[in-house]
Amino acid sequence: MRYAHEVDKVRAAEQALMARLPDGTLMARAAAGLAAVCARLLPRVYGARVVLLVGGGANGGDTLYAGALLARRGARVVALRAGTSVHEGGAAALRAAGGRLLPPDATGEIDTADLVIDGLTGIGGSGGLREPHATLARRASAAPATLVACDVPSGVDASTGAVAGTAVHADVTVTFGTHKPGLIIDPGAAHCGVVELVDIGLGADLPDPDVVAARPDDVRPPEPGPESDKYRRGVVGVIAGSGTFPGAAVLAAGAAVRGGAGMVRFASDAHAVELVRQRWPETVTRVVEPGPDVLAEIGRVQAWVVGPGLGGGERAEALVGAVLASDVPVLVDADGLNAVSRSDALRRALLCRDVPTVLTPHAGELARLLRVDRDAIEARRLEHARRAAVELGATVLLKGSTTLVAELDRPVRVNPTGTAWLATAGTGDVLSGLVGALLAGGMAALEAAAAGAYLHGLAARLASGREGREAPISAEDVLRAIPDAFRTLD
Ligand SMILES: NC(=O)C1=CN([C@@H]2O[C@H](COP(=O)(O)OP(=O)(O)OC[C@H]3O[C@@H](n4cnc5c(N)ncnc54)[C@H](O)[C@@H]3O)[C@@H](O)[C@H]2O)[C@@H](O)CC1
Numbered sequence: 025m026r027y028a029h030e031v032d033k034v035r036a037a038e039q040a041l042m043a044r045l046p047d048g049t050l051m052a053r054a055a056a057g058l059a060a061v062c063a064r065l066l067p068r069v070y071g072a073r074v075v076l077l078v079g080g081g082a083n084g085g086d087t088l089y090a091g092a093l094l095a096r097r098g099a100r101v102v103a104l105r106a107g108t109s110v111h112e113g114g115a116a117a118l119r120a121a122g123g124r125l126l127p128p129d130a131t132g133e134i135d136t137a138d139l140v141i142d143g144l145t146g147i148g149g150s151g152g153l154r155e156p157h158a159t160l161a162r163r164a165s166a167a168p169a170t171l172v173a174c175d176v177p178s179g180v181d182a183s184t185g186a187v188a189g190t191a192v193h194a195d196v197t198v199t200f201g202t203h204k205p206g207l208i209i210d211p212g213a214a215h216c217g218v219v220e221l222v223d224i225g226l227g228a229d230l231p232d233p234d235v236v237a238a239r240p241d242d243v244r245p246p247e248p249g250p251e252s253d254k255y256r257r258g259v260v261g262v263i264a265g266s267g268t269f270p271g272a273a274v275l276a277a278g279a280a281v282r283g284g285a286g287m288v289r290f291a292s293d294a295h296a297v298e299l300v301r302q303r304w305p306e307t308v309t310r311v312v313e314p315g316p317d318v319l320a321e322i323g324r325v326q327a328w329v330v331g332p333g334l335g336g337g338e339r340a341e342a343l344v345g346a347v348l349a350s351d352v353p354v355l356v357d358a359d360g361l362n363a364v365s366r367s368d369a370l371r372r373a374l375l376c377r378d379v380p381t382v383l384t385p386h387a388g389e390l391a392r393l394l395r396v397d398r399d400a401i402e403a404r405r406l407e408h409a410r411r412a413a414v415e416l417g418a419t420v421l422l423k424g425s426t427t428l429v430a431e432l433d434r435p436v437r438v439n440p441t442g443t444a445w446l447a448t449a450g451t452g453d454v455l456s457g458l459v460g461a462l463l464a465g466g467m468a469a470l471e472a473a474a475a476g477a478y479l480h481g482l483a484a485r486l487a488s489g490r491e492g493r494e495a496p497i498s499a500e501d502v503l504r505a506i507p508d509a510f511r512t513l514d
């Protein structure tokens with residue numbers, strides 16, 4: 025797992041470590057790591073033009089010491105001072121190494137630089153960048169120089185990834201001690217470029233992480249063994265589709281088949297059932313009307329998926345209600361979530377469940393569930409995913425440019441796979457069927473949701489092609505690439 029810690033935890037760990045080390049040791053380690061990355065990025069350090077953007081805090085201090093190290097190797101280093109004071113030791117070191125400090129209006133330096141280091145704000149930054157910081161951030165982001173952010177791109181909230189106004193768009197972010205959530209969650213993540221972690225020795229002082237991102241060997245979907253049969257591998261029941269949206273049913277049922285379910289039971293109205301039967305003859309289908317015995321009519325399953333393409337109205341509410349009353353894990357998606365948003369009874373049913381429930385909203389669906397603006401959710405994804413997990417009593421997978429999975433008292437999972445090409449109709453239906461298969465296979469809710477998102481994002485990347493040569497993909501292409509995604513796991 026890749027670990028990320030919020031600012032208060034980073035500060036506490038730094039305090040604990042600093043108490044055991046001579047003054048200035050941590051800043052020296054951070055600066056050395058930062059300078060080493062910058063030196064690697066430059067074709068030649070000697071003679072390179074390096075500009076430092078320096079704020080009033082320790083982030084500016086790191087940057088000044090890193091600039092001094094580059095100046096000692098022959099770089100021509102100037103620092104633009106934002107704010108009234110800068111780190112004194114860092115400024116003295118830069119001067120002693122032959123660098124210069126200039127006022128913030130010397131912005132012409134930025135346009136001719138080979139490399140700019142952003143040391144305006146780090147984990148101490150809060151709110152939108154003030155002036156002259158914002159102007160410097162904009163100018164550096166637009167300049168041809170390689171832009172390296174010290175610890176965090178200035179203007180990005182390190183704990184959450186929120187960006188209020190202007191923020192640096194870095195090519196590389198050199199972060200210290202541990203990742204910060206804001207570096208791996210959008211919109212902040214989109215400002216980081218490549219993130220390099222520099223070890224400053226915090227390891228033993230860091231508590232449990234707030235946010236984690238899987239590496240390939242962390243994703244372990246269930247595998248059949250010699251004793252497996254279709255029932256033991258897990259039967260998933262999919263209730264999806266309607267006269268208006270039958271395609272969602274075909275995609276969700278297909279993803280459940282490809283996701284490793286021992287068997288898929290599919291139930292809906294006659295039209296959706298006919299389409300699914302034609303496309304996925306391996307499913308066991310049943311035409312159902314909502315009623316008290318609807319689940320018994322469909323048959324026994326180890327997990328339910330309800331919602332894709334169900335449409336609105338009483339039918340959807342009745343089917344979601346039936347599924348929530350069951351005693352097996354349930355995934356609610358799409359129109360199933362909209363039904364919960366409309367119905368207090370369904371919301372109560374959700375809270376009463378004592379078996380796992382996974383909800384897979386996009387920002388619009390979550391906005392309706394939490395009764396907040398969609399924009400607020402996209403701006404502060406981490407906060408809203410956590411809040412939804414608490415208020416709805418479920419494992420919440422929030423989809424979008426960064427997919428998060430939140431569960432009460434557990435580190436939030438950030439999905440590291442995926443591609444913006446996934447933003448196309450029907451890919452969410454594929455995700456719900458895939459996660460449903462993993463739930464039926466016995467994975468815990470958080471693991472199933474995180475593994476499903478990982479495989480789904482990987483399938484999309486495999487379908488769209490290698491980086492720099494991607495092509496548009498359909499939901500169907502993602503579905504077809506699911507087996508390849510499984511194959512690429514370690
Ligand atoms: N604490 C430590 O032991 C270590 C800290 N390190 C560095 O220290 C940084 C944190 O330093 P600080 O706590 O001094 O905080 P920062 O340097 O991140 O930010 C504080 C400064 O930014 C200004 N500021 C905050 N928000 C602003 C805004 N929106 N617009 C304009 N100015 C704003 C403040 O007035 C203050 O001058 C880390 O990111 C890292 O770079 C590293 O040296 C490693 C060790």
Ligand SMILES: Nc1ncnc2c1ncn2[C@@H]1O[C@H](COP(=O)(O)OP(=O)(O)O)[C@@H](O)[C@H]1O
Nearest residue numbers: 386423424425443444446447449450451452453
């Ligand atoms: N900008 C983006 N970058 C990466 N993935 C995205 C982006 N936008 C959407 N996605 C992904 O695409 C899928 C879309 O799902 P959803 O919104 O439910 O679509 P639908 O309802 O049409 O199936 C989700 O897996 C989501 O995480």
Ligand SMILES: [K+]
Nearest residue numbers: 142145176178
């Ligand atoms: K910075």
